[in-house]
Amino acid sequence: MKKKKGLIILLAVFIVLLLVYFALQSFNKKQEEKETEKEASEKIYVTDIEEVSSIRYNVGQGDFAFEKDGDTWYYSTDKEFPLMQSYPEQMASTFGNLEALRKLENGDSLEDYGLDEPVYTVELTDSDGNTTAVYFGNETQDAYYVTVNDTEDVYTVNSSVLADLEYTLDDMAQFDDYPNIGSGNLKKETITQGEETTVYDAENEDDAENIAAVAGGLGAVSLDTAADYSAEDADLPQYGLDEASRITVEAVYTQDGEEELLTLYIGKKDGDGNRYVMIQDSRIVYLITDEICNNILNIEE
Known part of the structure; x- marks a missing residue:
């Protein structure tokens, strides 16, 4: 009888511990969700384009332009070009919602940031035909000064965002698959x-x-x-x-x-x-x- 009673007590303790464990798990999850929501709300975006339908830019590799027809991206100069879709998709994702490191408050003139004569320009057009121009000025440490259209609002963005544009046509081409052939097969x-x-x-x-x-x-x-x-x-x-x-x-x-x-x-x-x-x-x-x-x-x- 004592043995049975002891087992019941152990079982009750186990259930209590299990309930405490799940309660803590739920609490931690909610705290993580709150932290994530807080971080998201504190982010600053230079652009907010729901659906990018064309991209034009020149970041030192020459002039490039891509446009979207339906669900497919094309190289504007030659629609028969075998374009690997992941490249323009990544560009649209990065620059359609371009995250800023910070927004300058009470900043100097655009000339002071090299934005009167931008180094690079990225033009994005949305599905309604509206065009957004992102201008890149001087580089400062690991960031660029940027502004959008004629707003004169100045932001800094991580210089790594330009990496999505620094590809040649050969890099972006979807070449044919070629089999592995040797004397053994x-x-x-x-x-x-x-x-x-x-x-x-x-x-x-x-x-x-x-x-x-x-x-x-x-x-x-x-x-x-x-x-x-x-x-x-x-x-x-x-x-x-x-x-x-x-x-x-x-x-x-x-x-x-x-x-x-x-x-x-x-x-x-x-x-x-x-x-x-x-x-x-x-x-x-x-x-x-x-x-x-x-x-x-x-x-x-």
Whole structure:
């Protein structure tokens, strides 16, 4: 009987401790929420744009402009440019609600902050066609002085916000995926140039050295430099990539136990140690070194 009574007491103590634990958890959560709300209410924003539909800027890399149509962002100069969406999305997020470090009260004239002749200008247009211009003036420690439109209100913002704009077109391009190919998974390569066709087959023992050579070339390809982001059929002859001029390389390889086919077109030399190359069904013309192309084609220099 005493043992049973002791168990009941222990159970009661456990329940009380459990209730205290959950009460403390709830209290701490509410305190964290209050602190978060307080911090949010104390933040200062230079801009407050609900939906950014276009962005224009020049921060030393040249003039860039992006616009949004529906849910898709485009490079304004060339809508066929294969733009990676994460870049303009991040720009819109950062500059649509640009957070300030502080707002200057009773500040000096715009000239004193370099805002009479801004170093950089970022123009944002919202979905209603309203344009907001953010001007960047002098840099001070790790911040820039900025103002918006003609308000003459001066803020400081972290200089790191400009990092979202410091990309080249190559950085922002969504290049084609390229498979991992090596002598271990290359099954066959077929090279066609005009009426001439050459085949290297991994199942042919006599082709072992050839397969190793062309696999080394195929495995060294890196699609990271473009000569043309959206080549039309009429543009292909200048690259030697029209159907009558190009060399067609078909590589059969295995991936995850399945046979796959890569079709690569090799064109003219560019005069700087590279050749123009395209992947089948892509409109991007890439530059790949002569050395790699020679390996793919099994040509000795």
